[in-house]
Amino acid sequence: MKTNxxxxxxxxxxxxxxxxxxxxxxxxxxxxxxxxxxxxxxxxSFCCKATEVCSKCSVCLLPQRLSEVASHPQISILxxxxxxxxSGGLGNFQVEVEQKPQYISxxxxxxxxxxxxxCPTTPKAIRPxxxxxxxxxxxxxxxxxxxxxxxxxxxxREVCPTDAIAFEHKLERQQLNAGAIIVATGFDxxxxxxxxxxxxxxxxxxxxxLDLERIFRNQGxxxxxxxxxxxxxxxxxxxVGSRDENHGYCSQVCCKYAIRLARLIIYQNxxxxxxxxxxxxxxxxxxxxxxxxxxxxxxxxxxxxxxxILEAPSDRVEVRFENISxxxxxxxxxxxxxxxxxxxxREDSWELAxxxxxxxxxxxxxxxxxxxxxxxxxxxxxxxxxxxxxPKDIPDSIAHGISAAERAMEVLQRxx
Amino acid sequence: xxxxxxxxxxxxxxSLKNIDFPxxxxxxxxxxxxxxxxxxxxxxxxxxxxxxxxxxxxxxxNRVVIAACSPxxxxxxxxxxxxxxRLNPNLLSLANIRExxxxxxxxxxxxxxxxxxMMAVDRARLLEPVETKEVAVKNEVLVVGGGFCGMKxxxxxxxxxxxxxxxxxxSTLGGQIRxxxxxxxxxxxxxxxxxxxxxxxxxxxxxxxxxxxxxxGDFTVRIKKGKKKILxxxxxxxxxxxxxxEVAAGDFPIKPGVNIISQQRLAQLLQAPTPxxxxxxxxxIFDLFDENSRFPTLATLxxxxxxxxxxxxxVYVFCKNVKVDSEGVEKLYREAREQGVVFFKFDEKPTxxxxxxxxxxxxxxxxxxxxxxxxxNLVVAEEKFLPSEGTEGLSxxxxxxxDSRGFYQEENVNIYPVSSERKGIFFIGNCxxxxxxxxxxxxIFSVVSRIRELLSPGVVEEVDRVKVDSQKxxxxxxxxxxxxxxxxxxxxxxxxxxxxxxSQLACDRCGICAAVCPAKAIKFEGYSDEQILAxxxxxxxx
Numbered sequence: 001m002k003t004n005x006x007x008x009x010x011x012x013x014x015x016x017x018x019x020x021x022x023x024x025x026x027x028x029x030x031x032x033x034x035x036x037x038x039x040x041x042x043x044x045s046f047c048c049k050a051t052e053v054c055s056k057c058s059v060c061l062l063p064q065r066l067s068e069v070a071s072h073p074q075i076s077i078l079x080x081x082x083x084x085x086x087s088g089g090l091g092n093f094q095v096e097v098e099q100k101p102q103y104i105s106x107x108x109x110x111x112x113x114x115x116x117x118x119c120p121t122t123p124k125a126i127r128p129x130x131x132x133x134x135x136x137x138x139x140x141x142x143x144x145x146x147x148x149x150x151x152x153x154x155x156x157r158e159v160c161p162t163d164a165i166a167f168e169h170k171l172e173r174q175q176l177n178a179g180a181i182i183v184a185t186g187f188d189x190x191x192x193x194x195x196x197x198x199x200x201x202x203x204x205x206x207x208x209x210l211d212l213e214r215i216f217r218n219q220g221x222x223x224x225x226x227x228x229x230x231x232x233x234x235x236x237x238x239x240v241g242s243r244d245e246n247h248g249y250c251s252q253v254c255c256k257y258a259i260r261l262a263r264l265i266i267y268q269n270x271x272x273x274x275x276x277x278x279x280x281x282x283x284x285x286x287x288x289x290x291x292x293x294x295x296x297x298x299x300x301x302x303x304x305x306x307x308x309i310l311e312a313p314s315d316r317v318e319v320r321f322e323n324i325s326x327x328x329x330x331x332x333x334x335x336x337x338x339x340x341x342x343x344x345x346r347e348d349s350w351e352l353a354x355x356x357x358x359x360x361x362x363x364x365x366x367x368x369x370x371x372x373x374x375x376x377x378x379x380x381x382x383x384x385x386x387x388x389x390x391p392k393d394i395p396d397s398i399a400h401g402i403s404a405a406e407r408a409m410e411v412l413q414r415x416x
Numbered sequence: 417x418x419x420x421x422x423x424x425x426x427x428x429x430x431s432l433k434n435i436d437f438p439x440x441x442x443x444x445x446x447x448x449x450x451x452x453x454x455x456x457x458x459x460x461x462x463x464x465x466x467x468x469x470x471x472x473x474x475x476x477x478n479r480v481v482i483a484a485c486s487p488x489x490x491x492x493x494x495x496x497x498x499x500x501x502r503l504n505p506n507l508l509s510l511a512n513i514r515e516x517x518x519x520x521x522x523x524x525x526x527x528x529x530x531x532x533x534m535m536a537v538d539r540a541r542l543l544e545p546v547e548t549k550e551v552a553v554k555n556e557v558l559v560v561g562g563g564f565c566g567m568k569x570x571x572x573x574x575x576x577x578x579x580x581x582x583x584x585x586x587s588t589l590g591g592q593i594r595x596x597x598x599x600x601x602x603x604x605x606x607x608x609x610x611x612x613x614x615x616x617x618x619x620x621x622x623x624x625x626x627x628x629x630x631x632x633g634d635f636t637v638r639i640k641k642g643k644k645k646i647l648x649x650x651x652x653x654x655x656x657x658x659x660x661x662e663v664a665a666g667d668f669p670i671k672p673g674v675n676i677i678s679q680q681r682l683a684q685l686l687q688a689p690t691p692x693x694x695x696x697x698x699x700x701i702f703d704l705f706d707e708n709s710r711f712p713t714l715a716t717l718x719x720x721x722x723x724x725x726x727x728x729x730x731v732y733v734f735c736k737n738v739k740v741d742s743e744g745v746e747k748l749y750r751e752a753r754e755q756g757v758v759f760f761k762f763d764e765k766p767t768x769x770x771x772x773x774x775x776x777x778x779x780x781x782x783x784x785x786x787x788x789x790x791x792x793n794l795v796v797a798e799e800k801f802l803p804s805e806g807t808e809g810l811s812x813x814x815x816x817x818x819d820s821r822g823f824y825q826e827e828n829v830n831i832y833p834v835s836s837e838r839k840g841i842f843f844i845g846n847c848x849x850x851x852x853x854x855x856x857x858x859x860i861f862s863v864v865s866r867i868r869e870l871l872s873p874g875v876v877e878e879v880d881r882v883k884v885d886s887q888k889x890x891x892x893x894x895x896x897x898x899x900x901x902x903x904x905x906x907x908x909x910x911x912x913x914x915x916x917x918x919s920q921l922a923c924d925r926c927g928i929c930a931a932v933c934p935a936k937a938i939k940f941e942g943y944s945d946e947q948i949l950a951x952x953x954x955x956x957x958x
Contacts, residue, residue, distance in 0.1 A: 022865055022869075025869055026865070026868060026869055026872075027872075067488060067489075067492075071492040071493065108461065110428055110429055110458055110460060110461065110485075111485075112428045112429040112430075112431030112432075113431060114429065114430070114431045136489060160429075161428075161429025161430050161431070161457055161458065162429055162458055162461060243740070243746055248746060248747055248750065249740075249743075249746045249747070250740040250741045250745070250746045252741040252742075255741070280737040280738045280739070280740060280761075281737045282737070282739060282740065282741040283707065283708045283737070283739075284708050284709055284710040284739050284741065284850065285708075286819060286823075286825075286848075286849050287819060287820070288708060289707070289708035289820075289821075290820055292708065303761070303763075303782055303783070304783075324782055324783055324784075324785045326785070327785055371744070372853055372854055372857060373857065374743065374854060374857065374858065375861070390743050395833065396855070396858075398833070399833045399855070399858045399859070399862055400858055402833075402858075402861070402862040402865050402866075403857075403858045403861035403862055403865070405865060406861040406862065406864050406865035406868070407861060409865070409868070410572075410575065410576070410864075413576070414575070
């Protein structure tokens with residue numbers, strides 16, 4: 001049978017996007033399959049951490065790549081889609097894809113926003129895309145939309161200048177033929193609620209690193225939404241969901257994002273005291289040594305991870321930690337505690353592993369064929385890119401994405 | 417050529433209600449050089465594009481002004497459309513009247529919209545075509561450095577049928593691969609044999625690069641082999657010149673010797689037959705000189721585990737932070753502790769002194785909160801991870817900057833991990849920092865991908881955007897000094913005049929040269945002084 005030279009990339013995060021671009025620029029036809037309505041993945045919700053200088057967090061690498069992918073003639077993007085079945089093998093995979101009904105066609109939507117103005121529900125059933133979203137089109141929330149709930153509303157459709165709205169859309173199934181598959185499904189951010197003693201979700205001033213990323217991304221600065229006040233005393237707790245009995249690995253990103261965020265907080269509000277509780281600080285990486293050295297002057301680093309977080313008077317929280325040199329438990333009150341949550345394997349990894357016939361490693365990430373070959377899997381023709389293989393930061397995910405694309409092209413070229 | 421301009425205004429499906437389109441259309445219609453003004457509802461969709469295409473063709477215009485949404489969304493599409501109509505895409509001028517005008521303000525914004533379009537019109541008048549042409553590339557690659565990385569890249573490229581010359585400074589291939597052998601298994605001899613056997617790989621040993629000229633697709637490289645000088649041309653160059661490690665004599669209060677050894681020496685001892693007197697107590701120490709390197713952690717964990725297994729010694733590790741942020745290292749750390757390796761963590765540097773024929777380490781362990789004194793038969797010292805010999809010389813030869821630790825700097829550490837500021841020249845593996853084997857392998861595949869993308873079409877595209885007016889140029893060399901991409905050079909114009917020239921292939925179109933040129937001899941088409949001033953004046957005139 002003839003080898004199919006097109007390639008399916010599952011997952012539209014930074015790794016999958018990089019792979020897709022690399023493949024398409026190398027001449028392959030690419031189907032980029034994304035479960036959400038927009039591509040971009042986790043990195044799309046992170047914030048720029050620059051102070052007066054760039055702190056090289058790499059978050060800004062995403063938007064440019066997104067628009068490159070969106071306009072690339074050899075990449076077809078399938079959003080709202082999941083892979084439900086795979087048959088065949090290297091050179092000739094058949095990939096079953098299920099696409100949720102898209103009531104607004106991304107091809108026709110010009111994001112003019114007239115539909116939202118006439119939508120009668122509160123909150124609005126039609127939502128605008130985030131500023132850098134790709135595709136840049138509106139979406140309908142099924143649970144809010146009167147029409148989809150069976151009523152006779154047709155306001156949005158009447159005003160839409162491009163006939164982009166189609167309520168009759170149904171779930172669609174299609175089969176894609178491809179020579180190879182790249183899996184780039186990313187990771188789950190560790191759910192901090194699993195560590196009960198830290199009381200995340202219970203106290204409003206216990207946040208996660210991800211929460212903080214979103215606050216900075218959406219508001220530009222750190223303040224409590226309840227009273228608009230800026231926290232004066234902030235703590236970061238490292239290794240939440242990494243390097244513990246359930247997670248036999250280092251998430252590789254948390255030390256760096258915590259230090260960068262801490263610096264950003266101090267830059268915006270110089271009289272803020274920031275403390276970072278850690279086990280081992282991970283300060284390796286190009287240019288990070290100098291950055292860390294600078295931060296040592298303004299940030300207090302304490303070795304050892306706190307035991308628990310309790311409520312304290314006047315909207316603060318009490319952190320209990322071991323003072324090692326004194327040999328006793330210390331209590332200190334903070335306005336805000338940030339849990340530096342790590343990278344966890346996606347909860348649904350095993351489902352995809354089953355569909356594709358891949359193995360999962362000890363930690364729950366997709367397993368590779370052999371150690372140190374981090375892109376090839378036990379199934380010939382299926383490759384891994386990015387954090388679905390193990391924790392990676394943005395630059396490492398990009399490098400890994402390129403690497404996976406290269407392997408896939410090489411293997412396909414060899415197969416007759 | 418007489419300028420003939422077509423203006424397309426898009427009201428985004430009628431949603432930009434705070435702009436009076438007929439009014440601004442009327443204002444624009446009577447401008448000089450304007451052939452027509454069209455108002456469309458959806459320029460970006462099939463229907464709109466179709467109408468636009470037929471208008472451009474029937475009116476035979478040579479400048480296109482589009483006022484619509486952000487160029488972020490539409491510019492690429494419109495450029496492609498123009499190209500199909502055989503109009504140079506640089507003859508397109510855009511105004512963003514949606515995000516930067518209609519959406520940004522309350523109330524009627526027709527005046528601002530008109531101003532934005534006027535700016536685009538005045539710029540369009542001065543635009544000139546930017547030609548692109550294809551230049552053939554040489555389908556051959558030079559790989560400098562015959563260690564693991566260099567050999568692996570050569571082998572991968574030979575799989576793709578790309579001819580490779582593998583150059584090594586020493587008389588044999590292999591580099592520091594021996595250090596990997598014990599722990600990870602790449603077999604030195606087997607790998608060297610494979611490289612030697614590959615027909616597409618030519619090996620030059622005992623040779624060094626003494627000069628690199630030219631640009632992507634066509635580099636001329638001067639190679640010195642003994643007294644012989646070789647001149648060769650390559651389409652791309654990969655540097656995989658590796659690293660070196662070092663325990664400097666001055667680093668320890670007592671002279672390293674029999675009982676303070678390097679990690680490399682330990683690896684050798686472990687490969688030799690088991691010694692008769694196995695050291696009873698072994699101390700490992702790192703984070704004394706370089707706290708920000710992953711290499712000592714990995715070397716220590718591997719060494720400590722091997723010592724435990726082979727010699728059954730008591731093993732103690734002194735360090736500040738265990739660097740576990742690479743794949744599998746946390747597991748290795750756990751295994752070491754399970755095997756009985758004891759870790760002490762210090763904040764202040766421990767003192768090391770001689771104790772008869774043994775070595776005494778005194779440290780304050782921050783986890784126990786107590787002073788620890790340990791007398792070891794053998795101390796395995798931290799090695800500094802340094803750029804290999806000659807990195808500095810090569811970097812100034814290539815005009816490629818190094819980072820604060822002396823390793824090759826990537827163009828952008830993040831975007832293209834293996835690329836450099838000079839197109840077609842790549843750096844991979846530990847010559848660009850302390851990467852570890854996993855990341856080194858990623859580098860190898862990345863560079864193969866880059867080279868495939870570059871060489872397989874057989875041609876590269878040359879975009880003629882930055883031009884030097886040789887009559888204005890006073891050969892002050894400013895552009896040559898500031899160009900980060902080594903694209904500027906001096907050329908002989910005639911018997912008397914020399915002037916700067918920008919190689920369009922090497923040029924990354926950053927615009928620095930055009931901005932700094934004191935004689936204003938360099939023009940960056942699309943953003944020339946005249947074009948930018950025309951836009952500013954357009955607002956002033958309103």
